[in-house]
Amino acid sequence: xxxxxxxxxxxxxxxxxxxxxxxxxxxxxxxxxxxxxxxxxxxxxxxxxxxxxxxxxxxxxxxxxxxxxxxxxxxxxxxxxxxxxxxxxxxxxxxxxxxxxxxxxxxxxxxxxx
Amino acid sequence: xxxxxxxxxxxxxxxxxxxxxxxxxxxxxxxxxxxxxxxxxxxxxxxxxxxxxxxxxxxxxxxxxxxxxxxxxxxxxxxxxxxxxxxxxxxxxxxxxxxxxxxxxxxxxxxxxx
Numbered sequence: 001x002x003x004x005x006x007x008x009x010x011x012x013x014x015x016x017x018x019x020x021x022x023x024x025x026x027x028x029x030x031x032x033x034x035x036x037x038x039x040x041x042x043x044x045x046x047x048x049x050x051x052x053x054x055x056x057x058x059x060x061x062x063x064x065x066x067x068x069x070x071x072x073x074x075x076x077x078x079x080x081x082x083x084x085x086x087x088x089x090x091x092x093x094x095x096x097x098x099x100x101x102x103x104x105x106x107x108x109x110x111x112x113x114x
Numbered sequence: 115x116x117x118x119x120x121x122x123x124x125x126x127x128x129x130x131x132x133x134x135x136x137x138x139x140x141x142x143x144x145x146x147x148x149x150x151x152x153x154x155x156x157x158x159x160x161x162x163x164x165x166x167x168x169x170x171x172x173x174x175x176x177x178x179x180x181x182x183x184x185x186x187x188x189x190x191x192x193x194x195x196x197x198x199x200x201x202x203x204x205x206x207x208x209x210x211x212x213x214x215x216x217x218x219x220x221x222x223x224x225x226x227x228x
Contacts, residue, residue: 033215040122042202042220043157058215090156102147102206103216105157 002026004106006091012112013081021076021109023091031094032074033058033103034066036087043090049074081113118219120203125225132190134222136203139184143205146179147216148188151200160188160201190224198226 007022025032030051035043035058045058049068063085065077074093078085088110092103120136138146144165149157163170163177163186170177176189190197200221207215 040220042118043216043218045215048215092157102145102159102162104159105149107156 004091004093004104006106006109008109009107010110012114014114015082017081018077018079019081021089022073023075023106024073025093026072027093027104028071029093029095030071032068033092034074034076035090035092036060037090038087046076083113085111086113087111118203118205118217120219120222122220123223125227126193127227128193128195130193132193132197132224134188134201134224136186136219137184138186138205140205140207140217141184143207145206146186147204147206148177149202149204151202151221157202193226195226195228198224
C-alpha cells in the first residue's frame with residue numbers, strides 16, 4: 001500500500017494564480033484532512049471531510065476550497081493564491097469517523113507564492 | 115478551544131536520554147500522540163497513549179501521562195543522531211459532524227550532539 005500520496009511535491013505560483021493540490025489514500029479510510037504547516041506554528045487544520053460527500057471548515061479555511069471526489073481522493077484548491085499561502089501542505093486520512101487511534105500523513109506539498 | 119503547548123527546542127548529547135514535554139487543555143481527550151517529522155518529510159506516528167493509561171513503553175520510547183495536570187511526556191532512551199527531528203504532541207478531540215480532529219503543538223526541535 002502506498003498510504004497517503006500527494007501531488008505535486010513542489011509548486012511555485014505567482015500571486016493570483018490558481019492551483020489544485022491532490023491527495024489520495026489507499027487505506028479505505030473514511031475521513032480525510034488538509035493541514036498547513038508554517039514555521040513556529042505547528043499544523044493547522046484547513047478543511048476536513050468526515051466521510052465521502054461531506055466537507056467542513058477547520059481552523060484556517062479562508063482562501064481555500066476542497067472537494068471530496070470519492071472515498072480515496074480529497075483535493076484542496078487555491079482560487080487566487082496569495083503570498084500568505086506560502087506553506088507546506090499536508091493531507092491526512094483516518095480510519096473511521098469517530099474512532100481509530102490516529103491519522104496517517106502524506107509527504108507534503110511545498111508551495112511558494114511569489 | 116483546545117490548546118497544546120510544548121517547548122520549541124531541546125538539545126541533548128548522543129547516548130543521553132531526551133525528555134520532551136507537552137501540556138494540553140482538553141480534559142475530554144481520548145488519545146494523545148507523539149509524531150516525528152524529519153527534515154523535508156511528512157509526519158510519522160511514533161506512539162500514542164489512550165487516556166485511561168498512565169504509561170506506555172515501546173522499545174526506547176516511554177510515554178508518561180498525568181491526567182490531573184494534563185501533562186504528557188516522551189522519553190527517548192539512549193538518544194541517537196537519527197533521533198534529531200521535530201516532535202509534535204497532539205490530542206484528539208471531537209468536532210462536529212461526528213468526526214474528530216487532532217490539535218497539534220508547535221513542535222519541539224530535538225538536536226542530538228555527537
